[in-house]
Amino acid sequence: MVTLPNNNIDNIRMQGTSSKTEFDIFFKKYYTLFLSFACRYHLGTEEARDIVQDVFIAFWEQHEHFTSIIAIKAFFYRSIANRCLDYLKHEDVKNRYAESQLETMQSEEFIQENIIREEVSFIVRKKIKLLTPREQEVIILSLQNKSNQEIADMLSLSVPTVKSHKMHAYARLRTELEELRFLLLIL
Known part of the structure; x- marks a missing residue:
């Protein structure tokens, strides 16, 4: 004391x-x-x-x-x-x-990589908005590394329903983003 x-x-x-x-x-x-x-x-x-x-x-x-x-x-x-x-x-x-x-950030390579990343991200987000609202929710949660079970619990869906939404969403995105794949291959 x-x-x-x-x-x-x-x-x-x-x-x-x-x-x-x-x-x-x-x-x-x-x-x-x-x-x-x-x-x-x-x-x-x-x-x-x-x-x-x-x-x-x-x-x-x-x-x-x-x-x-x-x-x-x-x-x-x-x-x-x-x-x-x-x-x-x-x-x-x-x-x-x-x-x-x-x-590193001042290099031209860094600047170009980040421009490409931002442009690709912008295009992907724009294409995700073309999905149904439920598919958007499922894809966004999936992109946040949530498991099918976690997504199902969060959205009050069954796991097979989550898988179905993901399958349909990815199929639509593949079609919508086909041009982007070729562009990225060229770069």
């Missing part, structure tokens, strides 16, 4: 049980100090706040293990430093990945 002999927060001792009031006093006194320390790692204010709050939570969960204010402050400074460094390392990895992706 955080005890405050003579109401002096600098003489905090941990003794097995906890007092929310004492913790609140400690939080109010040291939060700004620890936040300022976290900000020295060139983090955004929100990221620094999140890290400091996470460390306060970690402290609260194990506060009975601390015997002095020096140990508590050491825990906070080390924990905040480690979490800030971990955050920065993670951001560095994300930035390097984004840079490598940017190079």
Whole structure:
């Protein structure tokens, strides 16, 4: 428990049980100090706040293990430093990945592939809209990797009915999209 002999927060001792009031006093006194320390790692204010709050939570969960204010402050400074460094390392990895992706995305091949994908997707969606409403539902769910049983349960149909709708829908789509198949073969 955080005890405050003579109401002096600098003489905090941990003794097995906890007092929310004492913790609140400690939080109010040291939060700004620890936040300022976290900000020295060139983090955004929100990221620094999140890290400091996470460390306060970690402290609260194990506060009975601390015997002095020096140990508590050491825990906070080390924990905040480690979490800030971990955050920065993670951001560095994300930035390097984004840079490598940017190079790929700037290639003419990437642009052409995505134009083709979007155009094909647009054509397929347009052709699906020509199906009956029930066939549309079945095909859309099927394209979301739902099993025949899942589709049947979702639409209150029998599995053979789902299979029949899929068979008819795919037959119509094959006919409607025949021109697209030849176009894709040429590309």
